Amino acid sequence: MSDSGATAALPDPAAVSLAIADLDRLISTLRDDGRVVIGPTTRDSVMTLDEIAGAGQLPRGWLDEQSPGKYRATPSETATAFAHGPPSMSWKRFLHEERTLVISTSRTNGAMVIDPAPAAPEKPLAFFGIQACDLAAIGVLDVALADDAAYRRRRDDLLVVAASCTDSVATCFCVSAGTGPRPGPLADIVLTELADGSLIADARTERGAAVLTRAGLDTAATEADCRSAAALVDAAAARQTRHLDTEAIARAAAAPDDVGWDAVAERCLTCGNCTMVCPTCFCTSISDQTRLDDGCAERWQIWASCFSLDFAYVHGGSVRTSPTSRYRQWYLHKLVTWHDQFDSSGCVGCGRCITWCPTGIDITEAITS
Amino acid sequence: MRSEPAVTTLVPTMATVEAVRRELDDTVTLSLALSEPSLTPTPGQFAMLWAPGVGEVAISYSGVGDGSRVDHTIRDVGATTRALTTCEPGAELGSRGPFGRGWDLSRLPGRRLLIIAGGLGLAPLRPVVEAATAGTLGTSSAQLLVGARSPDAMLYRDEISTHWASLEPQLTVDHATDTWKGGVGPVTIALGSAIGDPATVEAIVCGPEIMMRVVARELMDRDVAPDAIQVSLERNMQCGVARCGHCQLGPLFTCVDGPVLRWDEAEPLLAVRER
Amino acid sequence: MTPSPTDLIAELKSQPFCRDLSDTELAELAACGTLVEVAGGDQLLTLGGPCDWFWVIVDGALDVSMHGPPVGMTIIGRLHTGDVAGVSWVAEPFRSEFDLTAVGPGHAVRFDAREVRRACAADPALGNKIYQRMATLLRDRLHATRLQLLDLYGGSRAL
Structure with a gap:
């Protein structure tokens, strides 16, 4: 920039x-x-x-x-x-926002009508x-x-x-x-x-x-x-001492299975704190809620974390069951595939994921260690 | 950069269930009339079907119609698909789409088309099978290979034996009783006799990921080029517009960059475990 | 149908099981075999019975099946032209663990397993080729069986 x-x-x-x-x-x-x-x-x-x-x-x-x-x-x-x-x-x-209303429904003469979320002033x-x-x-x-x-x-x-x-x-x-x-x-x-x-x-x-x-x-x-x-x-x-190891990131990009994730895997609790505090993590799930009074439905877009087991659920099970694979997904998305998708890195260097990780996993050292 | 979706909305269009056809014990085909026509789906694309108050699920088009009338074949595997498969005619659903990259039919003219399906994977292939039967794909020849768990779990069995008979269907099941006339074993056992000249083959494959991988490897062992093999991947699709993040596979948002990929694109991605 | 030995050798030459065998080796193998006709329902091997024979299918189909409650009679493999039916002859106790039944009329080259084992022992070059072929066939059948074991179609793809 x-x-x-x-x-x-x-x-x-x-x-x-x-x-x-x-x-x-x-x-x-x-x-x-x-x-x-x-x-x-x-x-x-x-x-x-x-x-x-x-x-x-x-x-x-x-x-x-x-x-x-x-x-x-x-x-x-x-x-x-x-x-x-x-x-x-x-x-x-x-x-x-953590929760955004996407649509709600109402009934007009018995027929269900979809009301897009109001662009409230x-x-x-x-x-x-x-x-x-x-x-x-x-x-x-x-x-x-x-x-x-x-x-x-x-x-x-x-x-x-x-x-x-x-x-x-x-x-x-x-x-x-x-x-x-x-x-x-x-x-x-x-x-x-x-x-x-x-x-x-x-x-x-x-x-x-x-x-x-x-x-x-x-x-x-x-x-x-x-x-x-x-x-x-x-x-x-x-005063900054941490830096992204571009060589390690390139190695992880080239051969995701061949770099050592074990040190991370032993510590990652898959709590998702890093994704919640990350200023660029944008993933969401959409969830239906039914109102008890009139049976009409609302659909809400809610923050999601790629560390949760059901994030990559397909019928029959999750694509990513091991904590290692979920950490790897987050890391590679942030630092590698974000470039493919959006022509930039997904990491801005704020360090929140390091601070707020309960086990202190450090994105700048995840591979090098 | 990711592909730009043609449809970007999270707001469904209401649709009325016009007909329900029971296919298997746990599987039905819904014919929907959309209250507002969508873009005409390409075979291999999918819609997000919404059971109001329950949830939304990605379901491929098993009949592409003209964008106002479409078919979806759905298996009851969870809360949302349960709600969809138990719909009665007249029921109201929501539908968004069409989403994703469908089968690349532009590759087919002059080629020998092998349509290879496993289980419910025949559903997204159905529009291609019908076009092949009608002779509108420009292929030099076409054959249908279908694998299923057992004879009574074979989707569209009546159509296969009647309307689709010209595709010389090769049917295989994992296990059978003695009234079964097709093959017994994995779907790959029928490949050897189906390929002919491998240089002319274009294969489109849909089924469980393991089945597609085995089929693609077998095709390549028999000298079919990896870029002449198309597969359709299943991932957790929630938005359809490359925004929710759930369906990522390496650099891809499967919902817009897929679900159909050529095997030369898919293989390196799928080679990484739990990606 | 009573084919001559030359008919048998010509038939075997066209079979993938006999690919790359020399004329001598083909003759040695043909000496252990007979071209036979089968009718639908013919039971060639019986679950628990001896496996003293194996067949190379010329035309028609043979079912490998298992029976017993609660599934009744279940076909778990169907073999066609070019396939080898009967594999338990390669190792002791030479006992079939499945039924082998003709699906309809057809022809096969039936081999006397004892004779084949004897020929393989007498001519190690032939033996090497035959047992390699059987190993390949068993590997392919093991892979197929493992795929069936995964029950892929039962539990995946909502679509």
């Missing part, structure tokens, strides 16, 4: 400077536009994503630590709100503080779910205020995945936070520039601040 990566240019000279208090003006402007603003926030000592009404709900003063099978968020003296790793859940749930969304990896994931989903009407509706209306990463946690590997730490081309506005919590805002689209103008944010950022911001992001990139 052209403007991501550790060695990208400095923020645009037209970038503006924001004080911490200015974030409220930015969020209010988005809300005044009728948008639901989604951003990182701390709940139950975990940084997660939710609707936010003001900058006070951002995880300012929290730091997180992530490593294989481990997540800790702790209060600290820091002045920053965006110097953290990927929030526990990814942003996909706001565009590709929902408030458009604004993603506030989305990081580079997660923004790249939206680009990935844009291809995989291009025909999904519910996804497209939310996506088309989405406004993106991204945040450059000024820190990396141990599970991050966006540099290796080619997605960060600088947010890529889908952002309307990119924020980069300095150590004192003040920020630089860089409009990437006319729509983004208009938001900054309406918010009255027009103090030009100093070149010194821009250099400091760039240095922080470069430092975050330099």
